Amino acid sequence: MSFNSMRGFRPIFRPLHPSMFTSYFLGGPSSKTMISTVSGTDIQPLYIPHPQQPLIGLNSANAFDHWKIERVIAVAMLAIIPGSFVYDSIFMNYLLAISLALHAHWGMDSALLDYCPRKALPLANVIRHLLTVVSFLGLCYFNYNDMGITRALKALWSIIY
Numbered sequence: 001m002s003f004n005s006m007r008g009f010r011p012i013f014r015p016l017h018p019s020m021f022t023s024y025f026l027g028g029p030s031s032k033t034m035i036s037t038v039s040g041t042d043i044q045p046l047y048i049p050h051p052q053q054p055l056i057g058l059n060s061a062n063a064f065d066h067w068k069i070e071r072v073i074a075v076a077m078l079a080i081i082p083g084s085f086v087y088d089s090i091f092m093n094y095l096l097a098i099s100l101a102l103h104a105h106w107g108m109d110s111a112l113l114d115y116c117p118r119k120a121l122p123l124a125n126v127i128r129h130l131l132t133v134v135s136f137l138g139l140c141y142f143n144y145n146d147m148g149i150t151r152a153l154k155a156l157w158s159i160i161y
Contacts, residue, residue, distance in 0.1 A: 090143065
């Protein structure tokens with residue numbers, strides 16, 4: 001593969017301005033442009049960040065912050081799950097319901113992005129949101145009107161073992 005067809009590089013002998021360079025790979029405008037060469041033989045990419053989007057509502061957290069929140073919830077579940085069995089209370093049951101619903105929601109998001117066809121993704125996301133809301137409300141209903149998640153699992157384990 002030559003430099004002429006690589007994304008983000010411009011041939012040395014091409015008399016175009018760097019802002020006119022488009023990506024061959026993606027077929028759209030490139031986020032990389034070229035630094036003007038001093039000696040005529042250097043090809044150096046200049047990485048220009050994408051323009052900042054306005055921060056409104058749930059979009060105010062960027063992808064890295066979202067990834068950190070996912071990891072914090074996943075690590076916190078290592079303490080929440082056994083802690084809810086040791087200290088069986090209403091607070092721990094609701095904390096368990098929230099963390100299970102969020103963890104399942106983000107897990108379904110990753111699976112859909114990896115395996116769902118692009119055309120079916122909007123419908124799949126609506127179904128994912130509905131499943132998350134229904135599961136969270138079901139767990140809250142079970143906590144409020146019945147014995148709670150941890151007592152139910154303890155009762156189930158006492159029947160099995």
